[in-house]
Amino acid sequence: MSFEERIEKLTQLIKESRKTVFFGGAGVSTESGIPDFRSKDGLYNVRDVQFEMYQPEYLLSIDCLEDRPEVFFEYYRQKLDTHGIEPNRAHYALAELEKKGLLAGIITQNIDGLHQRAGSVNVAEVHGSTLRNYCSSCGTKYPADYIFKSEGPIPRCKHCGGTVRPDVTLYGEMLPENELYKADKYVSGAELMIVGGTSLAVWPAAGYVARFRGRLVIINRDSTQYDSAADLVFHESIGEVLGSIII
Ligand SMILES: [Zn+2]
Structure with missing residues (x-):
């Protein structure tokens, strides 16, 4: 199928689906320069x-x-x-789908907050976000640029002097339960899953796709092990694909 034909089919799948979820990996952000x-x-x-x-x-x-x-x-x-980095066509297209009631939510492995900046509301950040910071001793929350702008080698809490850390899942830590809960809510009962910018090689990405029983669309530069199981596959740029949907 040509690119145009596949875009047409993707548009049709989105229109027909009563509930659609998007799962995104690093490839969604790389087109913003991350x-x-x-x-x-x-x-x-x-x-x-x-x-x-x-x-x-x-x-x-x-x-x-x-x-x-x-x-x-x-x-x-x-x-x-991520100061100075902007959302790209993919982020804006997804925000637009949500506004039109055609997207239940986004599950992202990215920690840059670009989906929210593009206007998306329902976003499950399963690896956390660099835009949120908190004191690891007393829990006080700090604004997005606190760590990047802090003076001295270690950012300190103004109240207790504890270390202010990013609300990001580090190696050796569990994924945040509340975000996983949101993600499950988006996937539950979904008829269409659009997966973008991930090779689907690692957990939890592979897990979400392996368990999914609805229609599946994969958008990734390189082929993935789930391409043959998908209803539709794009190896083009994710910004170009999602940006071409006109509903
Ligand atoms: Zn503190």
Whole structure:
């Protein structure tokens, strides 16, 4: 099928579905210029001299935050600041679908908050968000840029002096229960799942797709192990695909 024919089929599937959910991976954000953690040119493969003695997984782990906080925050500030990064066509198209009542919710593995900035409301951030911060001792919440703008190696709580950390799931931590609960609500009873920007190689992405019994659409640059099980597959840019839907 040509690109236009597949877009037409995708539009039809969305119109016919009584409940649709979107599941998104790093590929949704890379088109905004945010590096993918796992891709060839991604974050994990860009080594800075001062971090070279550590594994990338360690630098974003709870162990690093607790044992070497100055290293953790230096890496975090250098790599995860999304200041100046804007949502792309994919984010805006999904927000538009939600406004029209055609999308029940978004489940995202990204931590950049770009879906909300594009106007989406129902978003389950299963790996947390860099836009939320809190004191690990007293729980006080801090604004989005608190860690990036804080002075000194470790951002401190104004009330108790504890470490202010991002509300992001670090290696060695459990996924946030309330976000997983939201995600289950979006998937439950859905007739159509659109999966975008993920190779579906790791949990929880693979789990959501493997358990899903409705119609499945996959949008990813590279092929995935679930392509043959999908009703429709796009290997084009996710911004181009979602941006081409006219309903
Ligand atoms: Zn505190």
